[in-house]
Amino acid sequence: MLTDLKAQSPDKILMLIEEFKADTRQGKIDLGVGVYKDPQGVTPVMRAVKAAEQRIWETQTTKAYTGLAGEADYRNALARMVLGDLPADRLASVASVGGTGAIRQALELARLANPGVRVFVSNPTWPNHLSIMAFMGLPYTEYRYFDAETRGVDFEGMKADIAQAGRGDIVLLHGCCHNPTGANLTLDQWSEVVAILEKSGAVPLIDLAYQGFGDGLDADAEATRLVARSLPEVLIAASCSKNFGIYRERTGILIALADSTKGRDLAQGSMAFLNRQNFSFPPDHGARIVSTILTDDALRADWAAELEEVRNTMLGLRDQLAAELRELSGSDRFDFIRHHRGMFSRLGATPEQVQRLKTDAAIYMVGDSRLNIAGLNRDTVPVLARAIIDAGI
Template sequence: MLAGLSSQTPDKIMALMRAYAADPRTDKIDLGVGVFRDPAGRTPVMAAVKTAEERLWRNQDTKTYVALEGDPAYLAALSGLVLGDAVPADRRAAIATPGGTGAVRMGLELARLANPSARIFVPDPSWPNHAAIIGFLGLERVDYRYYDAQARGLNIEGMLADLGRAGPGDVVLLHGCCHNPTGADLSAQDWQAVAGLLTETGAMAMVDIAYQGFGAGLEADAEGLRILAGQVPELLVATSCSKNFGIYRERAGALFALAPDGPTRDLAQSNLTMLNRQTYAFPPDHGARVVTEILTDPDLRADWQAELEGMRLHMQRQRQGLADTLRDLGGSDRFAHLGAQRGMFSLLGATPDQVERMRAEHGVYMIGDSRINVAGLSPDLIPRVAQAMLAVGL
């Protein structure tokens, strides 16, 4: 029977990881995989996470199951981190999920249950797994304009024009901050415009916020989402603790469904709980407990926020350093946008041939669409990357 399976296309990021590992060059540079790296090139365990895990090891006295929707304390703490007081607690349904990808999957599953013919409006470009999950679920994807490659910035006019075609029963997917792959984010004014448009059209938004704290700061990165949450009657929010807590392999995430009233909230909660039960029963708990310990202890939370801010500033320094070096070497400010963008990722605007040349000739690895992880840079690597970019004609 297994011989009847269809061959699947390998994941591009996983294929890049394998190619990088097989490359014998000692001076190769990995700008592909989306993990934070410190100046030494390591992805460290955050100090607050270490402390929280030690406390759990000493004090946790059972590994029995928690609720199907996940630990209520975790969901409350993470809901507060992401949504603040933008929406009353009695309008929030929630489940813990295996990472942010699990949250995105469950959000789309919920949308499909509510309306099997829902169209999912997706920014162009977007994280590739968005389209992959939508396609796997058999939902219709509609791309909307988001990034202007020539202007190297947000195309808000095109975005709003395209989203005007969405209506009741449709879902508009938005990146909460640190847009992947472009690093170009909506301003507060843009979020207001999107909220107003969704209110007019009746389409429901789904916000994927996987990098809170990596852009302009922990609270600033949630501002747009909270603007939206305060104005629309319904909203799905997928969040992840992988990046801002550095617990990638622990798979800690959550999905929130904001409803207009209590009965609808209860209906959403029953469906979310059912989805967890049918998919993996109980969600993973260790990473969730670590996050809860950090967010509910004032001293530990302060330590975590300070370390997170240090990570954010490190990435911003690498961004600006690359932009400045390209200006100095190339005599042009055409890469100034790299310093102005936010988060881990930016698009260089390279062709697939230029991306391949940077890999083959200079040992610089990135995704085929020329997305780079700026957290993979360090001061000593920036000149080499800049020289490779210019050498291939960027």
């Protein structure tokens, strides 16, 4: 049987990681993998996370299963962080295996509700979105999003394309810090998106993987909160990997907002059912870290302060890189880097230019020219800026 399996196409980002590891050149720079790194190149364990783990270790008396939906304290605390005031009469939620698991469960839920569902997804988007949908056999349509000239959002194209979604279709939206481009909608533009979805009856699925990495914890949730209070049905997939730095704990949540208590209860039961079919009970350690932090005033304040340090570090690197490139190029054509938000920016370079960066300067980024700003430090920014100019970008 096993010899009848077909070889699967390798993940390009994972391939890039292995290629970087095998490169023996001194001074190589990894801007491909999507994890935050401090100026020393380490992905640190946050202070509040360490303190929460210590508390859990000292007080936890059992490793018995949690409920199918995960612990209520975790789900309520994280949903409140995302939405602010909780609309309890509308809200269903389940703990998931990371944000990726929440996306998968959301798409499964949509297919349960509408076997003919279509998914509208931004061009470009996180490649795993497309991979998951292709594996599930879900039909999807790309909507215009990134303007290669301005390195901003092609909003008119986006509006025209998502207006083609119909009732019961899914429109997948990035809540903040768009991956891979770093280009975000304004709040006024989000209001226009809401109006289009309200007219069509399509359901938004918001991927909120980077809350706190852009303009701040609450500011990054403003768009999601606007959608949640404006539309009758909304799906939200949120991740704790980045903002709590607990990547390997695979901690996420799927939130469903319904237009009635009946819809809420049906969604809650269906999401618990999907958990049972896919992995049974969700993992608890990361979820317990998050709930411990969010329900303790001192831990939450320390976590929020460290998250702000992370955010401001990335903003400082953006400003530095844009300034270096302005000086070297004698133009403002790279100022979009300063205006993008989150870990990523898309340079708009060709695959050949990206290859030149790798070959000539040992600088690794994804082939579509997505670079991870958090992979830089103050010393490597000038190296990258010079290499970008030398590559003819």
